[in-house]
Amino acid sequence: MTRAQAIAKAQDYFDSGRMKTDLGRLIAIPTESQNPDRAPVLGEYLDKEMQPLLESLGFTCRILTHAKARGPFLYAERIEDPALPTILGYGHGDVIRGLDAQWSEGLSPWKLVERDGRWYGRGVVDNKGQHLININGLRAVLETRGKLGFNAKYLIEMGEESGSPGLRELCEDEAELLKADILIASDGPRLNAERPTVFLGARGVITFDLQITAREGGHHSGNWGGILSDPAIQLAHAIASITSPTGQIRIHEWVPKELPDGVRRALADCKIDGGPDGPAIDPHWGEPGLSPAEQVFGWCSFDVLAMKSGVPETPVNAVPPSAWARVALRFVVGIDPRDVAPALRRHLDRHGFDMVEIIMPGTERFGATRLDPDDAWVRFTIDSIAESTGKKPALLPNLGGSLPNDIFAEILKLRTIWVPHSYPGCSQHAPDEHLPAAIAREGLVAMAGLYWDIGAGNAPKL
Structure with a gap:
């Protein structure tokens, strides 16, 4: 009954092919939360796969809903002793749209395929x-020690890819049920493929629309060009005023002081290294004086996600009546999300773009969070993963x-x-x-080792 034995069990789960088989079943369930036609499938993922899996580990499960x-x-919860620390796990079983027709030949979003050491499939x-x-990291510890040595709770949602509607309200209503000492979860990417990574929060994001509606209908550019305002030109200039030509944000309320x-x-x-298939970094883009890692994990970024004016598919010789863009601000701790839109309004008005309407669609709004990198639990986690993998993990203050x-972090205070x-x-x-x-x-190795160390009583006191 040793740490090494628990890690060996986690390795055997992979080496035996059981993980690939299990993941193949999960991938085959098309849990597209953005597709209304898939609504019945979302519950199936929990009922047929997640609940039986967690119950097999001694968890008591229940389905929660919110309007x-x-x-x-x-x-799901497994309470071994109220005096022990309680770890909350989290995951989401929904996926982004499959985009079936766009996958490479022989690949499908709903079938797990292995090629060149990679497993392909949506989710x-x-x-x-x-x-x-993570769940099978828990299993490796249970099968070795006979117990976790801590209390475990798990929450799996089915709407994260749609902006997690209802999750905030559910956590407010069920704060006592979800009460724990710390959240340990997995999502997002490592810093690079080779290096284990720990991150302590996430950048916030606010998406919104910028729109100019000048008049009803287009008008022939030969007859009216030059005497009618062009919303596309106006919107392009308005957006250009938000950043420098190299992407440096010019709205001071949108960036940290330091x-x-x-x-x-x-x-x-x-x-930062996206591997052989990743894009090349543009070294002169963004905030001057910051490294690429500092840009992505310590600073804010503004991007234009989509733009439209006229009819791009069939352009005609007409001054367009309107122009539209969907834009997004990624922001770090220290930026007041309540002032993002008001600050933009003030900026646009100062620069003569009062014709630009700011529309908040109400989606993709997450706050910025960051656990103190010097917290004792951070060092404990880093040391545990280093021991298990033989590699120094990267520490990112936030994703x-x-x-x-x-x-x-804010509602459950974790x-x-x-x-x-x-x-x-x-x-x-x-x-x-x-x-x-x-x-x-x-x-699997990292999580089995981490859960073992927590259950061994070596974790910092909470």
């Missing part, structure tokens, strides 16, 4: 594969993307530690989503 949610939630990294790894020393120290040895971590089992080039949210098998195996 605002896109799908049901599964709550292999976001997020089915990741919570499958990069905290603790964040700078944590990122000092972090190098560059966004997660509903603010709900756990320390939040994330151990991702993916990498930046995984094609998450795109065709050909894939998980390198080596990362899956190493993730």
